[in-house]
Amino acid sequence: MSTRKKTASKGRGRRKAAPRTPFKQRVTRWFFGAVLLLGALAVLLVLLFRVVNPPTGVYMFSESRRLGGVARDWLPLEQIAPVMARSAVAAEDANFCNHWGFDMQAIRTAIENGSERGASTISQQTVKNVYLWHGRSWLRKALEAGMTPLLEALWPKRRIIEVYLNVAEFDEGVFGVGAAAPHYFGVSAADLSAKQAARLAAILPDPKGRSASRPSPFTRKRTAQIMDGAATIRADGRAACFES
Template sequence: MARKSSKRTSKAKVKRRFRPGRWLFRWTLRGVSVVFLVAVVAALLWSVINPPTTLYMMQESRRLGGVDHEWVPMEEIAPIMARAAVAAEDANFCLHWGLDVVAIRRAIDAGASRGASTISQQVVKNVYLWHGRSWVRKVMEAAMTPLVEALWSKRRILEVYLNVAEFDEGVFGIEAAARHYFGVGPDALTNVQAARLAAILPNPKGRSASQPSSFVRKRAGQILDGAATIRADGRARCFQS
């Protein structure tokens, strides 16, 4: 009996022996679960609550001594502005799930000389992350974007995008941009004004919507054509009521 008891004790010790691989796996799994839960909560929060600011806005506010920003719901934004932004930045916005694989392949083929970020990715970067070209941010952006796409409507994604995008130094969101450049509310923007605002989005500090260069004028014309195209072929259906 004593021998059997000794064997059982020995086996119990073997079972309780520390296994670093298993321990590491267990805690890694727990860490990933916590991060995923936090990401889900964060995505759900801003799906119903309007983000009051972003990290980049706060950085610019400290640098400039304040920024011009006021939230406006999608219902108070001229429909052409939404179509123009999509035509300019992400024509297939209604067709993808956050990452435009076709655009990414084209960017790679072009030697990464052109951008491939979707509107959804830009929203994730602006609302949850920081500006920069680090691989860490890119990986986090790529992981978070499908989650936002799953929990937000396309209309909500575009609404947030138009409200946090930078349109000039210290000017954030379509409400501030419409008044800054044209002295009107976002609901009163004309087709040309909306197209010019969309045309400056990739380089808001280097372009002007009210005093457009020949490039901005030409780009605005292309955007108007694109906005008409996505309205006609149904690629604006996911965000227009």
Template sequence: MAKPAGKTKTKGKSRTRRKQPLRLRAWLARWLGRALLAALALILGLVLLFSVINPPITHTIWSEYRRLGKVERDWVSLEQIAPVMARSVVAAEDANFCLHWGFDVNAIRAAIGEGLGRGASTLSQQVVKNVFLWQGRSWIRKALETAITPLVELTWSKRRIVEVYLNVAEMDEGVFGVAAAAEGYFGVTPDKLSAQQAARIAAVLPNPRERSASDPSPRLRKRAAAIMDGAATIAADGRADCFE
């Protein structure tokens, strides 16, 4: 016996209603997947581009410009920077820079064991944060930093990582890069920096707004002296070879 026409129509409408949420979820999943692939392609493209082209701006530089109304910045190649300046920032921030591929496992373990909030980030991670991401502490930023760092290590030379770091790091309030810092603090070009001057610039990191290389506190003088010793040590034991 044939089913009533009304019941058949009701069942058809019910199936249609069930299919609509499924189609919406499939559409959202498809577009989210495309957006993720596009973001990954953009990041990879920027990493490759900045391996040979100097980053024109960073989120931090832009933020400081908006806050202060101006920033100081002059890009210089690594050849135009005193070698002791490169050794000083490596000694201060990542003494094992030449020995790892983006992450210093021993430093991470030490930081966790001592409950430190800082001290485990390598120079490579700091370059990723400064060039591609933003300042501040968040799990999202840290996850992105962890994902991008191996790409940078894979496609950039160690010299390139040091060069970019020395040109994008904030070294005084609104002052980015060693060229502007050398001029602002000591009135010299970066290739003329002495070991002491280089160590004092490295010593203001990572709090350049609260420290001064030209008017150092006793604590900063002590840190700068330790950095001078560290720079000499990594030059002597070969831990500076990968960027010199």
């Protein structure tokens, strides 16, 4: 009787080992867990900089280290001449108020012309300047493509253009219109004329190769085009999303 009890007790004590999760399944779980974590982090960062002014960006930080500092004076949009915002939009992204982060018509035109110039929106450039790094790697482009709609969903257009004007590079070591206006013209950003604003917008694609104070014939011609464009988007309502 005693032996049977011992045998039964021993039998009950043996439990089957839980089957191990296949390696492929574990890797898949880790991968999706990492993706969810990165996605949550991206949402938090985008929400944070909706209300907090970005202290720097990857490119700005690297330039500051290389040059031993950069010139930058953060300004709210209310302290920037309204024509500056219109000029930047006219120069870089005329359909800024009408798209959700990507200008599909501009992308199609750029592809047809065999060029990427003109396809990058202000929203994309803001994502790149604030959260990412400069370069043409597929990883950066993928991150930019994922974060741009997120920025559009969580920031109002007015905030996007405000941040853009404060982080864009206007000369070597000069970031934001608050530093660019006195650097080139000796005036505050609030006192920029239509021509000065258009001149600053004209150098945005190549701030180290173009000068707003010593414009080339091309820059002068581009300035005139931007002045016309800024007046046009004001008249047809394409500036309404960022003008109070």
